[in-house]
Amino acid sequence: MHGTSLIIDGKPDHVHMLIGERPVHSAAQIVRVVKTNSSRWMRENHSPKFVWLTGYGVFSVSESSIRAVSAYSADQQEHHKKHSFQEEFVAFLKRNHIEYDDRYIWD
Secondary structure, eight states: OEEEEEEEETTTTTEEEEEEETTSSSSSHHHHHHHHHHHHOOOOHHTOOOOOOOOOOOOOOGGHHHHHHHHHHHHHHHHHSSOOOOHHHHHHHHTTTTTOOOOOOOO
């Protein structure tokens, strides 16, 4: 895979990544590679017990929205003063009429 990282911002309970990737790769393939490589790096350099949650959210973004999504990702600390990541994620799903089951998004 030859994606381009546009912005990556990590918090203790989640990570936002805005990446450009060729459409020949599925979201699941991209997430598998990111989780595998970052888990190895985290275990070797910071925390031998590091693990990712099983679930993840992937959303496509149009070229015209990249600037707004980058600004949003960079401002996570401010966003989470008002709402937790979990509250914000569920509100996003509802706002965009995306069905979900609580049993599978917070494992």
